[in-house]
Amino acid sequence: MRLTVLSGPSGVGKGTVVAEVRRRHPEVWVSVSCTTRAPRLGETDGVEYHFVDVEEFTLMVKKGELLEHAMFAGHAYGTPRAPLEARLAEGVPCLLEIELQGARQVRAGVPDARFVFLAPPSWEELVRRLTGRGTESPEVIGRRLDRARIELAAESEFDAVVVNDDVTRAAARLVSLMDTD
Amino acid sequence: MRLTVLSGPSGVGKGTVVAEVRRRHPEVWVSVSCTTRAPRLGETDGVEYHFVDVEEFTLMVKKGELLEHAMFAGHAYGTPRAPLEARLAEGVPCLLEIELQGARQVRAGVPDARFVFLAPPSWEELVRRLTGRGTESPEVIGRRLDRARIELAAESEFDAVVVNDDVTRAAARLVSLMDTD
Numbered sequence: 001m002r003l004t005v006l007s008g009p010s011g012v013g014k015g016t017v018v019a020e021v022r023r024r025h026p027e028v029w030v031s032v033s034c035t036t037r038a039p040r041l042g043e044t045d046g047v048e049y050h051f052v053d054v055e056e057f058t059l060m061v062k063k064g065e066l067l068e069h070a071m072f073a074g075h076a077y078g079t080p081r082a083p084l085e086a087r088l089a090e091g092v093p094c095l096l097e098i099e100l101q102g103a104r105q106v107r108a109g110v111p112d113a114r115f116v117f118l119a120p121p122s123w124e125e126l127v128r129r130l131t132g133r134g135t136e137s138p139e140v141i142g143r144r145l146d147r148a149r150i151e152l153a154a155e156s157e158f159d160a161v162v163v164n165d166d167v168t169r170a171a172a173r174l175v176s177l178m179d180t181d
Numbered sequence: 182m183r184l185t186v187l188s189g190p191s192g193v194g195k196g197t198v199v200a201e202v203r204r205r206h207p208e209v210w211v212s213v214s215c216t217t218r219a220p221r222l223g224e225t226d227g228v229e230y231h232f233v234d235v236e237e238f239t240l241m242v243k244k245g246e247l248l249e250h251a252m253f254a255g256h257a258y259g260t261p262r263a264p265l266e267a268r269l270a271e272g273v274p275c276l277l278e279i280e281l282q283g284a285r286q287v288r289a290g291v292p293d294a295r296f297v298f299l300a301p302p303s304w305e306e307l308v309r310r311l312t313g314r315g316t317e318s319p320e321v322i323g324r325r326l327d328r329a330r331i332e333l334a335a336e337s338e339f340d341a342v343v344v345n346d347d348v349t350r351a352a353a354r355l356v357s358l359m360d361t362d
Contacts, residue, residue: 058334061331061335064337064338076328104285104286104289105286107286108289108292143255146257150250156242
């Protein structure tokens with residue numbers, strides 16, 4: 001069984017599609033990241049994340065126990081290697097949702113993974129999602145759209161594309177991709 | 182000739198060591214990144230960076246012309262693949278300085294590169310460099326030191342370590358590592 005890595009631009013709805021996969025496809029094992037940030041209201045250890053302290057995270061890095069890791073806004077996030085490899089060895093379909101730079105790191109560790117790009121139905125729709133609240137300055141919006149254009153161009157690095165026009169259909173397409181070898 | 186990738190924690194002095202290599206070892210070709218950020222005072226296009234606009238950068242991503250790329254503070258940075266591959270094919274020793282996440286991305290594209298970790302002479306010295314100006318809040322300092330601890334742990338991912346106790350000696354050690362195969 002190959003690992004499937006789901007990535008795509010910020011704002012495209014990766015988390016929502018993965019939540020739908022969890023709900024409708026319990027046969028798919030979804031990787032849970034570890035993080036040094038504090039749990040938010042409603043988050044449960046081991047469900048959204050494994051919450052660890054900086055000492056534990058440092059030790060995992062040192063021992064090579066993370067498939068990839070990165071810092072965001074002062075907190076560390078990483079993908080534990082062992083549980084994923086155990087599920088793959090058992091033949092369980094495994095899904096890893098990750099931002100674009102993380103996906104590129106995973107490619108180094110698991111070159112035979114299947115890399116799926118979650119794309120917005122259109123550029124206009126992505127713009128709508130990224131500018132939705134309309135409370136930011138034109139500079140902030142401009143930088144966000146610049147980033148989105150560059151992130152969308154990364155589609156060419158991926159093995160397959162799923163368009164997130166409808167969350168149920170996108171999740172179903174993703175899971176059907178996982179069946180094929 | 183193999184590519185040498187120099188990485189290491191923030192604040193360890195990667196840029197200074199590479200500047201020393203440029204000055205003393207003109208036989209080493211140093212990769213120049215492209216970026217969408219504006220040049221700063223004293224920066225020259227093609228020396229510190231290739232300055233490109235978002236359209237050009239997007240096209241490079243789309244065509245797979247970048248070995249790795251990433252966003253920092255709203256700007257895109259990337260490593261052009263073609264000039265590096267041309268120099269390597271000519272047998273020129275090539276050096277690429279990059280932060281830790283970028284180094285992990287390069288591993289996917291150039292698995293036979295030599296990965297060198299630039300380490301501080303001691304934890305105390307890195308703390309001194311990261312807290313030097315003493316103008317930040319304890320929270321900011323705390324997060325920076327947490328990050329430094331995690332970044333230092335990444336030493337185990339590397340093929341070789343150069344300690345930056347003295348910039349001239351660190352540069353010399355790095356270049357002597359590049360000679361060996």
